[in-house]
Every structure is written in structure tokens, then in C-alpha cells.
Amino acid sequence: MLNVKSVKWFLPVLLLFLMPGCSTTEKCAQKTEPSVQEAEAHVKNAPYRVRGKRYTPMSVADALQYHETGYASWYGGKARRLKTSSGEYINPQRSMTAAHKTLPMPCKVKVTCLETGKSTVVRINNRGPFHSNRLIDLTTSAASRIGLHKRGVSRVRLEVISVGDGPYEVFAR
Numbered sequence: 001m002l003n004v005k006s007v008k009w010f011l012p013v014l015l016l017f018l019m020p021g022c023s024t025t026e027k028c029a030q031k032t033e034p035s036v037q038e039a040e041a042h043v044k045n046a047p048y049r050v051r052g053k054r055y056t057p058m059s060v061a062d063a064l065q066y067h068e069t070g071y072a073s074w075y076g077g078k079a080r081r082l083k084t085s086s087g088e089y090i091n092p093q094r095s096m097t098a099a100h101k102t103l104p105m106p107c108k109v110k111v112t113c114l115e116t117g118k119s120t121v122v123r124i125n126n127r128g129p130f131h132s133n134r135l136i137d138l139t140t141s142a143a144s145r146i147g148l149h150k151r152g153v154s155r156v157r158l159e160v161i162s163v164g165d166g167p168y169e170v171f172a173r
Contacts (some may be wrong), residue, residue: 035170036061039168042168044057044106045060050130060104060164063107066159066160068158069157070155071134071135072138073134074137074142074143075099075139076092076141077140080093086105095141098137099127099128101127107123108162111156116146116148121161122138122139
């Protein structure tokens with residue numbers, strides 16, 4: 001049988017251990033979400049050179065704020081296997097991926113074709129397009145989803161969704 005003295009200290013100690021369990025899931029998500037610095041160490045954003053021009057990919061923090069409107073094209077054609085700048089092999093007929101000159105790799109972006117109003121999410125894992133007026137190059141599969149495949153080139157809006165992969169993926173707000 002419990003006496004009054006033991007209950008006096010037992011109840012506050014019990015409440016002390018139970019309090020963290022009452023916190024919101026939002027706080028827990030903030031604790032487990034990787035920092036931008038951790039993601040920075042796990043993305044490919046080293047400067048590179050193509051046809052004598054130097055390109056410097058943006059930082060993770062800058063990429064998380066990125067959105068832009070410009071022209072998109074597509075690549076891949078009937079190829080079944082292509083090696084990307086990130087070192088991955090893709091099938092352009094099935095892969096929902098894209099090429100961008102300065103976004104860190106990997107990165108997920110929402111691409112909206114302004115002529116059709118259709119959107120899709122693609123993973124940036126390649127570099128390009130290296131035409132002066134192009135913003136992004138989509139694989140055949142991604143271009144078909146938004147109605148760009150038949151047009152060849154079309155105006156699009158890009159919005160970054162996340163940067164990094166797995167435990168190092170950081171989402172834009």
C-alpha cells in the first residue's frame with residue numbers, strides 16, 4: 001500500500017517522464033529533419049565546365065528558395081539507356097528525371113507546362129541543357145506527361161520541392 005509521502009514525489013517524477021510524450025509531432029519532425037548543412041555535404045554541386053563556360057551549381061539553401069519560368073526541351077528519344085552526369089543510368093522512356101545547369105543533384109522539382117497547364121515532378125540528376133535560352137531538359141517520359149513531347153520546346157514554371165535524397169532530403173517550405 002502506498003503512503004502519502006511516496007505519492008508526493010512519485011507523481012511529479014511520473015509527470016516529468018510523461019511530458020515529452022505530449023509534445024506535438026511538428027516538434028519531433030523538426031528534430032529529425034536534416035539540416036541544410038548536412039544535405040549540403042551529400043549533394044553534387046561542384047563547379048564544372050562545358051564548352052569553355054564555367055557553371056557553379058547553387059547551394060542547398062539557395063535551391064530551396066528557387067523558382068523560375070523559362071523554356072524546356074526534352075532528350076532521350078528512343079534510347080533505352082543513358083548515363084547521366086550524376087553517374088546514374090536511366091531509361092529516358094521511363095525515368096521521370098531532368099537536366100538543369102545549376103540546381104544541386106539530386107533535387108526534385110515540380111515542372112508545369114504553361115501551355116497545357118499540366119504538371120509533373122522530376123528528379124534532377126543530369127546537367128544541361130546547354131542552349132542559351134533553355135532552362136531545363138526533361139526525359140522523354142517526363143515531357144510526355146506534361147504535353148511537351150510533341151511541342152519540342154515550351155514555356156514552363158519550375159518550383160523546387162526538395163534537395164538531397166533519403167535521410168539527407170530537405171524540403172522547401
